[in-house]
Amino acid sequence: MRVGVHTSIAGGVENAAHQAKKLGCDTFQMFSANPRGWQAQDLTDRHCEAFREARAQYGLTPVTVHDNYLINLASADSFIRARSIAAFRKEIERAIALGADYLVTHPGSSKGTTPAQAIANCAQSLREAADGLCLDGLMVLIENTAGQGSAIGRSFEEVAEIVTKAGRDLPVAACIDTAHCFAAGYPIHTPEGLEETIRKIDSTLGLKNVHVIHANDSKSAFGSHADRHEHIGKGQIGAAAFRCIVCHPRLSSIPFICETPIDKPGDDLRNIRMMRKLAGEIPRNGSESRKRRAG
Numbered sequence: 024m025r026v027g028v029h030t031s032i033a034g035g036v037e038n039a040a041h042q043a044k045k046l047g048c049d050t051f052q053m054f055s056a057n058p059r060g061w062q063a064q065d066l067t068d069r070h071c072e073a074f075r076e077a078r079a080q081y082g083l084t085p086v087t088v089h090d091n092y093l094i095n096l097a098s099a100d101s102f103i104r105a106r107s108i109a110a111f112r113k114e115i116e117r118a119i120a121l122g123a124d125y126l127v128t129h130p131g132s133s134k135g136t137t138p139a140q141a142i143a144n145c146a147q148s149l150r151e152a153a154d155g156l157c158l159d160g161l162m163v164l165i166e167n168t169a170g171q172g173s174a175i176g177r178s179f180e181e182v183a184e185i186v187t188k189a190g191r192d193l194p195v196a197a198c199i200d201t202a203h204c205f206a207a208g209y210p211i212h213t214p215e216g217l218e219e220t221i222r223k224i225d226s227t228l229g230l231k232n233v234h235v236i237h238a239n240d241s242k243s244a245f246g247s248h249a250d251r252h253e254h255i256g257k258g259q260i261g262a263a264a265f266r267c268i269v270c271h272p273r274l275s276s277i278p279f280i281c282e283t284p285i286d287k288p289g290d291d292l293r294n295i296r297m298m299r300k301l302a303g304e305i306p307r308n309g310s311e312s313r314k315r316r317a318g
């Protein structure tokens with residue numbers, strides 16, 4: 024199992040890699056700028072170099088960048104859409120500069136239009152944002168959503184449609200978020216429901232197109248369409264279901280990234296250890312297993 028968390032770039036992008044190493048991650052996710060502002064600064068060569076060195080030295084792979092939360096590539100409003108396309112192009116450029124493997128994006132909101140039109144807008148915006156750029160190994164991943172408000176991407180079919188439409192012009196695949204699945208009404212909290220959901224992913228997106236799993240428990244109820252993450256094993260999905268998820272032979276080779284809350288210091292470390300414990304890498308009574316120490 025490759026597991027990691029979303030780490031902070033405070034003080035310089037390279038700190039995201041240092042932090043991931045400190046937490047014992049195999050892989051990690053980061054923002055490449057302030058995720059809640061439109062004015063993103065370009066990354067300096069010095070910081071990108073330090074980042075690439077740290078990441079290589081620690082053997083952290085894959086590296087995933089998550090895009091800005093304000094971006095809405097599906098928007099019916101031409102001003103918001105143009106601004107989103109420009110911002111996403113910058114996201115691609117920064118992810119390339121960092122040597123990242125994946126750039127994860129939420130597909131956006133259909134406010135003011137139909138979901139079908141919003142899906143078409145999103146795919147078209149992705150093509151425009153990437154137009155003329157050499158992605159240099161970077162792949163864009165469309166994340167499924169809880170379906171909160173008018174968010175598109177609540178079903179695997181919607182995500183698959185965007186992937187297919189945009190995929191003609193750029194490398195694009197999917198990121199699946201467990202909390203979003205659960206809130207959207209995919210019953211991953213039961214063994215039968217998990218099997219059914221995996222079959223559904225495979226028949227729509229194709230499991231081979233899922234490159235990252237966001238491993239988050241859910242504070243919100245099943246089918247509530249509310250996006251609220253919880254610590255692994257402490258939410259409505261629960262520890263038993265997460266054990267089935269991390270141990271599932273069809274999922275266990277996909278990198279898991281926790282985007283769990285930090286309510287108190289040490290929560291990231293606890294969530295990673297919980298994931299390893301559920302995967303059987305750490306015995307239930309405590310310290311690291313011989314198997315893991317032996318590599």
Ligand SMILES: [Zn+2]
Nearest residue numbers: 166200237282
């Ligand atoms: Zn996520």
Ligand SMILES: [Zn+2]
Nearest residue numbers: 203250251252
């Ligand atoms: Zn979420």
